[in-house]
Amino acid sequence: MRCVELDGTGGPEVLVPGIRPVPEPGPGELLIKVLACGVCGHDLLARRGLLGAPERAVLGHEIAGVVEAVGPDVGDGADLLGRRVSLVQRIPCGHCPDCLAGLTTLCRQGQGFYGEDVPGGYAEYVLATTRNVVPVPDSIPDTAAAILSCAVGTGYRALRRAGTREDDIVLVTGAGGGVGVHTVQIARHLGAKVVALTGSPGKEQALKDLGADAVLVSPDAREVRACVGDLGGRRGADVAVELTGGPTFPLALRSLGPRGRLVLIGNTEPAQLPLDPGLAILKELTIHGSAHADAGDLAEVVELVASGAVTPVPAKVFPLEEAAAAHRAVEQREVAGRAVLVP
Missing domain, CATH: 3.90.180.10 (Medium-chain alcohol dehydrogenases, catalytic domain)
Incomplete structure (x- = not known):
């Protein structure tokens, strides 16, 4: 699959095209074909080396896509096959004390945060679980669905x-x-x-x-x-x-x-x-x-957007290969709303 990865830290020029294998969904996992991925200020900090992104990281935590395959033991996740979904940016474990208390944003035992702990949405595919996906109706475009969890x-x-x-x-x-x-x-x-x-x-x-x-x-x-x-x-x-x-x-x-x-x-x-x-x-x-939204927040946001109470503002769309240009536009305050990458 095509992706954009970090070649060191610094300016937008460190975002370079790459090729990686399509990930295989393991037990309890979903394979998501990325339809759109927002560019967040968090991504800019990670690119500059100010956060925890590892070497050759694939950034991007504002993701919308379609469930293209499911791994074994996915339970009700099999019903999501072929559905469009919006993703919460952290994959919680579902069984630690924080998760059991409903505090999934505080979980540190799950797979973690896209772009830092796991490869993110500046790519054609990512992995997810049923704990961090929420279905979205056809009335919400892909570029809007991508930014529902973080930007909204x-x-x-x-x-x-x-x-x-x-x-x-x-x-x-x-x-x-x-x-x-x-x-x-x-x-x-x-x-x-x-x-x-x-x-x-x-x-x-x-x-x-x-x-x-x-x-x-x-x-x-x-x-x-x-x-x-x-x-x-x-x-x-x-x-x-x-x-x-x-x-x-x-x-x-x-x-x-x-x-x-x-x-x-x-x-x-x-x-x-x-x-x-x-x-x-x-x-x-x-x-x-206050941290990022959890799956419950995201489900409520989907309802707000579907009802017309809130209108997402994906201000400017870039092809995946132009991730560096998207970062420059955000950094120079040329974007009112969100820049969005589309593979």
């Missing part, structure tokens, strides 16, 4: 983690990126008022079209507080969904009102984040971490 599901999980309620004021940093544009839509669907922060002036109108009540381009804390006040905020926002980490974390924290909730789901420049303990204490703030 991550923000969905984060907003739920924060207990987002109707009429909350939600601040979304990095709102023009793949996760950000969908978090804006989901927050609006939940009845919240949304303030979108972006560093790209060219994305302002798109974010308004997606439901943001206000869009601020590279603002300071005073501008954010004034905007939140105009929307009726009581001394600050109720929820901040932090997608960029280092560049905006202090701003997001200062923009929260009393008992505000910040959910940290991204850190584009891996480093220690400064936390003002006095601010957190005096305002009684809550800071959550």
